[in-house]
Amino acid sequence: MINYSTPEFLIERDRNRCIDCKVCVRQCANEAHSFDEEEQKVVSHDEKCVACHRCVVMCPTHALTIKRFPLEFRQNSLWTGRTIKDIYMQAETGGILSTGMGNDKPYPIYWDHMLLNASQVTNPSIDPLREPMELKTFIGRKPDRLEFKDGKLATKLSTQLELDLPVIFSAMSYGSISLNAHKSLAKASQVEGTFWNTGEGGLHRDLYEYGPNTIVQVASGRFGVNPEYLNAGAAIEIKIGQGAKPGIGGHLPGEKVDWEVSKTRMIPEGTDAISPAPHHDIYSIEDLHQLIFSLKEATNYKKPVGVKIAAVHNVAAIASGIARAGADFITLDGFRGGTGSAPLRTRDSVGIPIELALAAVDTRLRNEGIRGSVSIISASSIRNSSDVVKAIALGADAVYIGTAALISLGCHVCQKCNTGKCNWGIATQNPNLTKRLNPEIGAQRAANLLLAWKREIKEMLGGMGINALESLRGNRLMLRGIGLSDRDLKILGINAAGE
Amino acid sequence: MKKVYAKEEYCLGCRLCEVHCIVAHSDYKNDIVKAFKKQEQRPLPRVIVEENRPVSFALQCRHCEDAPCTTACITGAMQKDPVTGVVTCEESRCVGCWTCILACPFGAIARNEQGKKVASKCDLCSELGDIPACVKNCPNAAMVFEER
């Protein structure tokens, strides 16, 4: 059978600058470069290139660049080159198309349609360099009121997670990403006073020391779940769904299950780790209630237990049910969320934008008078600090960052995580590749990202005349919509710019 | 005395250390392209990456306290500087007998046979007056320059 697939990318080598040092040959896990002994020259193979830019960055003379492969299809808005090639691939293999990272389609990005306020004249803005600017926030179940006896606090609060800034590292499993990536995020979260999430692959032995900053996840496959694991972290998150692939479970190919992954997940080496679509002990809301309390019993009611769901059509009603089922926090993951591996169609067509889901859930919980009973953590699509500020203004207590965190470690979003050949040492278990991510450097970079965002958030808060994060939470009056329909404005609960 | 120590858990096996060592010892210390394409007798890299995948690390002269190469050298070209402790090969006196190569327990000396035969080995970039080029340019901090 003829193979119809043509290269996606073109590797351009400036021969004047290339010194044939072979760094690119050694660094490309996809073998897109090789050394021709006869010609004594480095040659490239465009069809293998995935545009991860490893060779471009490593080349000492900057002799390389990557371009889109200039193969033209006839102009067709419906049948684009991409769409056509997907069909060729399926005709050849009969298989499900797989991909990594988050939805890349041009759906609207609501963050870019919301603008922030600044205080002038009637209310002064505050200078974060000269005045205290407080970003501290607490995740956990909060009572409606506090009782005092004889001037002393009588109410006992359930355990709260204390964050120095409202940004947490999102759940990415050990298996989908490397141990060095986990080490980098764990250390960075400790340095900057926040948390990281283990994802559904369990917690590696070496990371137990970061327990006080760890949120452990219990997903449908229950990988790595044992009493020690549950008690090792500061909080537990039950993963019901994930924004990138609502309705289906995780999939870790057998190639990525090496000895260490196998030990941590408690599954045989080399076997595919397939998480079931639902938790097979949660078929209705009362089953979730039971699981939440089982986990609380197992940890002596000392740890907050939260639930992560994907943002789907009736997310507000689901969230209300979860709050009443006893969860201490709810994570909402929008359709742009990332993944190590997901079927392409599920990733691109299932789920709704986080901005709308967040606004809907916050409004619904407030209408029912139960907003204080759960903290809301918003996940997916957070690219920068202004997205964080907008998310808090819509009603989130904190945000999770996944893709942004990986990018700080070196990820170039080539969307090939599912192949296990991540040239940056992040989404792979290949020891030749994982060594590329030095956790000391990784932790420094991830911590720098958080520090940079801390500073930017303080600038924006000060501009709004606010010096404490709690005055921004749910403060929809700080947002104005631009280029949005009346319906969108209504769902987001904000006015239009100019109003 | 500060020496270069390798951290093999972070070595990528990219051999950029070798590339930068060459450049640092060439006539074009600031121009990689010219150092490789224009220089007629390209210097040998004095750091060598040893590999047995997935393990790899950069190896160079250890500037030993009691350097066997200096005892073995028949002309006295191999000298340990009494002040800095750096062991260097004075190429004008080297006759290319390779005795030092036999004596070196680390295999850190190479044969440069491009013109006059000389032994080629790490000099801790003493002429540059900076931290060694291999350490400075390692993309993954797989080498450190420190006192131990």
Next chain:
Amino acid sequence: MLMREGDIRIPSGCAISGIMNKKGQVFSGGDIIKSIALMHDRSNGLGGGFAAYGIYPEYPDHYAFHMFYDDVKAKENTEYFFHLNYEMDASEKIPIRKVKGIGPGPIIWRYFVRPREEKLFELEMSEEDFVAKSVFQINGTIPGAFVVSSGKNMGAFKAVGFPEDVGEFYRLDEYKAYIWTAHGRFPTNTPGWWGGAHPFTLLDWSIVHNGEISSYGANKRYLEMFGYKLALQTDTEAITYCFDLLLRQHKVPLEVAVTALAAPFWRDIEKMTPEKREAVTAIRNIYGPLLLNGPFSIILGSRNGIMALNDRVKLRSLVAATKGDFLYVASEESAIREICAEPDTVWAPKGGEPVIGLLEGVDTL
């Protein structure tokens, strides 16, 4: 067309003043008018108002509803509402005198009422909850009717105009009270609606407020969860409800309410004793949505006393003074010296530090 408070949010800056006699001895409104008149330039003539406590000693147990009506229909509907829910023991026009600075306004009336016992029994509510509910109902469902004040033996008097003119208009020199607070308004975009002036009241609470809170959006959405309807969309309304929620409904100590609304900074909390630190951290955590951010100086009035408070970074001026049994607070020292030339003590309270004046024998507001 300019929209009125409630249809749109209108920020404003202003002047405040308050006088209290700690022994509960009543005095005329002449002094408070002089004090607020001195700060004339802080207002722009688009609103002024007063709150007075102890002015109706002949009706100590009746709720004195002060009402504004846009038209006679609103009055009829409201009186019908009162008839269904309250025993009405007096109903009269609030006496006024014509003053040049005060233009045409609403019908101004007052009623002395008590909730019907059978209604309280039927709804299983306390008297205060019942009255609060009535206020929300009248303001929200009877068009053209607005409750100016609804407390016992106290009343609010407000209008569009400079405060000294408002005081003259309502003949406040003829009233005697043991607490007087006053406010002059400088709003930035209002058609000048009488109901929008300060003070804002609910039951016995009255608030006069200078400043603008940037946390309004967060405060409002939290208060709404507890059943408050922020119909006026003003900061003062939100602040009043914050106090009502904390002090009357949740019954927290006064200093806890102050900590919630003008919280200390984390860097100062870290230096506290472990027990205090735990309590203050819990207050900031649970009552965080009530934190008032942005410049403010407020005077909270109640039948037991007054409390003046600045925001935690002191972005608005506030001065306090005492002489004998009297406590004075105002936006400016000159406004105090205008009526008390030589006070015993004068000071400017720190940001977040309340000035509390309580009647003798009472230990909380």
